[in-house]
Amino acid sequence: xxxxxxxxxxxxxxxxxxxxxxxxxxxxxxxxxxxxxxxxxxxxxxxxxxxxxxxxxxxxxxxxxxxxxxxxxxxxxxxxxxxxxxxxxxxxxxxxxxxxxxxxxxxxxxxxxxxxxxxxxxxxxxxxxxxxxxxxxxxxxxxxxxxxxxxxxxxxxxxxxxxxxxxxxxxxxxxxxxxxxxxxxxxxxxxxxxxxxxxxxxxxxxxxxxxxxxxxxxxxxxxxxxxxxxxxxxxxxxxxxxxxxxxxxxxxxxxxxxxxxxxxxxxxxxxxxxxxxxxxxxxxxxxxxxxxxxxxxxxxxxxxxxxxxxxxxxxxxxxxxxxxxxxxxxxxxxxxxxxxxxxxxxxxxxxxxxxxxxxxxxxxxxxxxxxxxxxxxxxxxxxxxxxxxxxxxxxxxxxxxxxxxxxxxxxxxxxxxxxxxxxxxxxxxxxxxxxxxxxxxxxxxxxxxxxxxxxxxxxxxxxxxxxxxxxxxxxxxxxxxxxxxxxxxxxxxxxxxxxxxxxxxxxxxxxxxxxxxxxxxxxxxxxxxxxxxxxxxxxxxxxxxxxxxxxxxxxxxxxxxxxxxxxxxxxxxxxxxxxxxxxxxxxxxxxxxxxxxxxxxxxxxxxxxxxxxxxxxxxxxxxxxxxxxxxxxxxxxxxxxxxxxxxxxxxxxxxxxxxxxxxxxxxxxxxxxxxxxxxxxxxxxxxxxxxxxxxxxxxxxxxxxxxxxxxxxxxxxxxxxxxxxxxxxxxxxxxxxxxxxxxxxxxxxxxxxxxxxxxxxxxxxxxxxxxxxxxxxxxxxxxxxxxxxxxxxxxxxxxxxxxxxxxxxxx
Numbered sequence: 001x002x003x004x005x006x007x008x009x010x011x012x013x014x015x016x017x018x019x020x021x022x023x024x025x026x027x028x029x030x031x032x033x034x035x036x037x038x039x040x041x042x043x044x045x046x047x048x049x050x051x052x053x054x055x056x057x058x059x060x061x062x063x064x065x066x067x068x069x070x071x072x073x074x075x076x077x078x079x080x081x082x083x084x085x086x087x088x089x090x091x092x093x094x095x096x097x098x099x100x101x102x103x104x105x106x107x108x109x110x111x112x113x114x115x116x117x118x119x120x121x122x123x124x125x126x127x128x129x130x131x132x133x134x135x136x137x138x139x140x141x142x143x144x145x146x147x148x149x150x151x152x153x154x155x156x157x158x159x160x161x162x163x164x165x166x167x168x169x170x171x172x173x174x175x176x177x178x179x180x181x182x183x184x185x186x187x188x189x190x191x192x193x194x195x196x197x198x199x200x201x202x203x204x205x206x207x208x209x210x211x212x213x214x215x216x217x218x219x220x221x222x223x224x225x226x227x228x229x230x231x232x233x234x235x236x237x238x239x240x241x242x243x244x245x246x247x248x249x250x251x252x253x254x255x256x257x258x259x260x261x262x263x264x265x266x267x268x269x270x271x272x273x274x275x276x277x278x279x280x281x282x283x284x285x286x287x288x289x290x291x292x293x294x295x296x297x298x299x300x301x302x303x304x305x306x307x308x309x310x311x312x313x314x315x316x317x318x319x320x321x322x323x324x325x326x327x328x329x330x331x332x333x334x335x336x337x338x339x340x341x342x343x344x345x346x347x348x349x350x351x352x353x354x355x356x357x358x359x360x361x362x363x364x365x366x367x368x369x370x371x372x373x374x375x376x377x378x379x380x381x382x383x384x385x386x387x388x389x390x391x392x393x394x395x396x397x398x399x400x401x402x403x404x405x406x407x408x409x410x411x412x413x414x415x416x417x418x419x420x421x422x423x424x425x426x427x428x429x430x431x432x433x434x435x436x437x438x439x440x441x442x443x444x445x446x447x448x449x450x451x452x453x454x455x456x457x458x459x460x461x462x463x464x465x466x467x468x469x470x471x472x473x474x475x476x477x478x479x480x481x482x483x484x485x486x487x488x489x490x491x492x493x494x495x496x497x498x499x500x501x502x503x504x505x506x507x508x509x510x511x512x513x514x515x516x517x518x519x520x521x522x523x524x525x526x527x528x529x530x531x532x533x534x535x536x537x538x539x540x541x542x543x544x545x546x547x548x549x550x551x552x553x554x555x556x557x558x559x560x561x562x563x564x565x566x567x568x569x570x571x572x573x574x575x576x577x578x579x580x581x582x583x584x585x586x587x588x589x590x591x592x593x594x595x596x597x598x599x600x601x602x603x604x605x606x607x608x609x610x611x612x613x614x615x616x617x618x619x620x621x622x623x624x625x626x627x628x629x630x631x632x633x634x635x636x637x638x639x640x641x642x643x644x645x646x647x648x649x650x651x652x653x654x655x656x657x658x659x660x661x662x663x664x665x666x667x668x669x670x671x672x673x674x675x676x677x678x679x680x681x682x683x684x685x686x687x688x689x690x691x692x693x694x695x696x697x698x699x700x701x702x703x704x705x706x707x708x709x710x711x712x713x714x715x716x717x718x719x720x721x722x723x724x725x726x727x728x729x730x731x732x733x734x735x736x737x738x739x740x741x742x743x744x745x746x747x748x749x750x751x752x753x754x755x756x757x758x759x760x761x762x763x764x765x766x767x768x769x770x771x772x773x774x775x776x777x778x779x780x781x782x783x784x785x786x787x788x789x790x791x792x793x794x795x796x797x798x799x800x801x802x803x804x805x806x807x808x809x810x811x
Contacts, residue, residue: 004034006048007056008120010071011063014040019068026066030054043071056099056121072102072116075124079111081136083216083229086418090223091138094130098122107465113138135219158278165209165271168201172264195247195261202263206240210270230418232273234425235452239266239778242445262449265778269453279790297368298389302333305377318383326376334367335382343374417460421768425451428772446778450771454781455764462789463756466796471749474800479717479733480742487728491712491746493693497641497739498684498706500698501652501659504716505666505736506628508699510541512548513609514625516600521621524554530614530624531556533572533579537564541610544626545581569612580615587613587620594620608661635666637736642667644743647692651675651683651706681705697731697739714739741804752799756792763788 014020020040027036027045032053038045047059060070082088088108095104095113100121106113115127124140131138175193191197207214213236216229239262246261303312305323318324318334326332332345344356347369356372359365365378367387384390425448432444468485475482482488502508517523531549534542535556549556561573568589569582580590584601587594592615594601601623604611609627613620641648649670652659659673672683684706687694696703696710707713707727715727716734731738767784770776 004048005051006046007059008044008046009056009059009063009118010044010120011038011068012043012071013068014038014043016040023063023066023068026062027059030058030062056118057102060102070102070118073119074114074116075140076112076114077124077127077138077140079106079113079131079136079138081216081219082106082108082111083212087136087216087220090134090220091131091136094134095127098126098130101127108462110465110469134223135216154281155278158274158281161209162271162274162278165205165267165274168205169264169267169271172198172201172267175264195243195250198261198263199244199247202240202243202267205267205270206236209274210236213270213273231421231452231455232269234422235449235778236266236269238445238452239263239269239449242441262445262778265449269778269781297331299331299333299368303327316384318380320380320383322380322383324378324380326371326378328371328373328375330371332365332367332369332371332376332378334378334380335387336365336367336378336380338363338365338376339379340377341375343376344372346370346372417455417764421451421455424455424768424772432774443774447772447774449778450776450781451768453778454767454771454776454784460757460760460764462792462796463760464753466793467749467753467756467799470796470799471745471752474802475742475745478738478741478745478804479731480738480745481717481730481732482742483728483730487712488746488749490693491695491729491742492750494646494695494712494743496647496649496687496692496694498649498651498687498694498696498710499668499736500696500703501650501654501662502628503699504697505634505650505662505668506630508628510544510610510626511629512545512551512624513627513629514604514611515622516597516624517622518597518620520619521616523622524552526614526616526621527552528554528556529574529577529579529616529621530581532559532574533562533570533581535559536562536572537570539564541612541626542570545612545624548624548626577617581612581624584613587615590615590618592618592620597623606657606661608658630662630666631735633735633737637740638667640737640740641743644740646743649687651680651696681709684709695739697736714742744804745802748802749799752796756795759795760788760792 011023014023017040020038023045024036024038027033027038027047030049032050033047034050035048036045045059045063049055049059063070079091082091088106091113092104092106095101095115098117100118101115102118103116104113105115117127128138175198210233213229213232217233220230243261243263243266249255299315301312302315302318302322303310303325304318305311305325310325315333323339324333324336328343338359338361340361342358342360345359345365346356347366359376364381365376366389367382368389382388428451429444429448432447433439433441437443464485468488472482472485472488475488482491499505515523515527517526527549531546531554534545536559537543546556557574559572559574559579560576561571563571565571565582565586568586569580572579572581580586580592584594584598594613597613597620601611601613604623604625607627609625611623611625614622614624638648647670648668649672650659650663650668651672653675654673656671656673659671662668663671675683680703684694684696688709688711693711695712695714696706697714697716698704698707699716703715707715712729713727714729714731717730717732729742731742763784767776767781771781
């Protein structure tokens with residue numbers, strides 16, 4: 001009979017004591033649970049249970065089904081000592097099996113692991129010890145600068161090993177090359193043919209340069225697994241010691257001529273694998289270029305005012321509330337609001353908007369954008385990791401460190417690949433030795449060595465993460481932030497795009513669109529009256545009219561009298577004249593005839609515009625219309641979505657007539673109008689019930705539930721924090737072209753992953769039979785294995801050169 005265990009789990013989502021009772025009852029009813037108590041005050045549950053009947057994971061699932069969550073700590077660690085995908089799979093499995101660890105995801109390309117765990121059940125020390133026993137080193141994630149320095153040291157170290165190995169290997173390679181008839185004319189010093197000289201050259205390569213493979217193989221076998229190091233160590237060791245055996249036989253029997261040895265095969269394999277690792281380290285470093293570019297945009301110092309004095313400090317020393325001085329041409333160091341001064345700010349690196357934005361006191365500014373012409377005093381509101389740029393970098397890093405579903409298949413295959421390869425190699429040796437060439441050890445060893453060397457699953461392990469890193473990095477440069485590899489993968493399968501209207505398809509703020517004058521009135525005269533009349537109104541439509549009048553260069557006087565007539569319009573006195581601006585009802589109430597303006601007004605309303613009649617001194621002067629106008633890019637962007645084969649819908653709370661007018665203008669296929677905010681999520685579910693994969697695009701708080709429910713939620717980056725938090729993708733540039741961009745980037749990245757996986761699978765599948773047939777020399781296998789990984793990484797890096805033409809799509 002097993003001893004009862006006790007576990008304490010932190011819970012989030014409880015709002016009252018009833019929630020605590022609900023969880024307590026739910027856990028108590030589970031088989032194997034002896035006692036369950038929930039403390040609402042400290043938001044924790046204590047469970048006493050029989051480990052033979054249930055486990056912590058079952059408790060977490062039960063709590064989730066009840067509508068709550070178990071709080072988890074999440075931490076990223078660096079890993080050293082991994083040599084191939086089999087190592088990554090082994091570490092991931094070991095960590096995932098630890099009690100208290102709910103998820104562990106190893107990224108072989110980034111050489112790190114992201115772990116979700118409950119610190120009440122497992123500590124970082126426990127995880128470090130567990131990984132150490134496997135033969136690897138786990139340590140807390142270092143800073144980006146330290147990681148970059150480590151990469152440089154690794155490149156320098158691998159370069160030194162390669163040069164040393166190459167110098168010793170070249171004479172051995174030379175002896176092999178001169179065996180071919182077409183190279184018979186090449187001079188070969190006799191000393192290089194001597195077995196003792198070859199032994200002297202090959203030994204340092206085998207045991208100094210190759211020490212890393214022996215060390216890795218020992219650790220792998222000690223933990224009852226196998227990896228690339230096992231294959232390389234086995235293959236080269238067999239070649240090396242068999243050559244010693246042949247050389248000793250030649251010496252002992254006093255044979256004439258020189259024996260055919262395999263020292264060069266072992267040395268060339270090790271040298272080429274080290275060269276491949278050198279190229280791989282260099283290429284993997286390039287996959288994080290996107291983050292380096294983003295970080296390069298950041299200002300390094302800030303000029304602040306403290307204690308009445310101006311001083312220059314490091315960007316890390318700026319505090320919320322500090323007054324920051326930004327001169328023309330300088331980068332704004334942190335996010336903030338303009339306290340004093342006016343200028344134009346180039347925000348293209350964040351928003352993609354090429355035209356500098358005018359800023360005045362009270363306006364928000366984004367860190368790392370460029371102040372073009374005026375001196376600004378900015379009050380810091382977000383610093384350090386809270387700035388917009390830091391948040392972008394964080395999202396990109398998390399996306400690059402996450403796994404797409406397609407990668408999990410590759411991980412499973414690579415985890416069992418090495419043992420299978422060893423068995424195939426042994427079987428091939430036995431067939432050659434006992435069946436094809438009975439008793440001929442030499443002919444049996446060649447396929448054995450070649451299979452062990454060529455079948456390393458490195459390319460398989462790099463195929464997906466390098467593409468995810470390159471694809472998500474390039475996306476970030478284009479203003480599309482995928483929050484995880486799974487979202488980058490799933491976006492390509494979207495069939496229906498659902499767009500919010502206000503702020504997504506349209507600009508989100510009304511503009512003056514039409515001015516119609518009655519006979520006897522000049523446009524400028526009428527606009528001066530209506531602009532002055534609306535000057536003191538705080539209504540958004542009134543502000544749009546005033547802004548439109550001022551943009552025409554018409555100066556406005558202050559009204560002498562102002563009165564809002566709720567539901568009808570306004571009354572004001574301008575230049576001694578009584579002015580009414582409002583609805584038909586207002587005009588009727590004041591006994592003002594509108595004549596054929598009723599039809600003109602209806603025509604404008606059919607176009608989705610809000611029309612207002614204007615009367616001056618009891619006489620109809622004309623009419624103005626205001627509308628939330630469509631963004632300049634919306635029509636072209638929706639056309640691109642159609643080219644991707646997508647159905648485009650609009651979901652809005654606006655009236656049906658206005659919604660249809662806008663939909664017709666931009667080419668939207670289907671409209672669902674007059675939907676209250678809380679119904680938006682249900683409408684998305686209805687579309688999903690039709691069997692369609694849905695992406696929701698929105699920018700407001702009322703869009704957040706629908707964004708969360710959709711298969712893919714896309715938040716316009718200029719929208720609210722709540723919407724951005726609920727979404728899977730953030731579109732930083734604020735226009736719908738980014739929706740089409742995200743589809744292109746997703747499809748291109750997944751195509752790149754499939755190319756990589758096909759190449760890796762095909763390469764291993766095709767090369768093993770060729771090697772087993774004895775048609776491949778061991779040194780050729782070493783070269784092919786080394787460069788297969790490099791080719792996969794280089795193919796992934798093509799994504800970093802991907803260009804998007806917003807008229808034609810990806811190039």
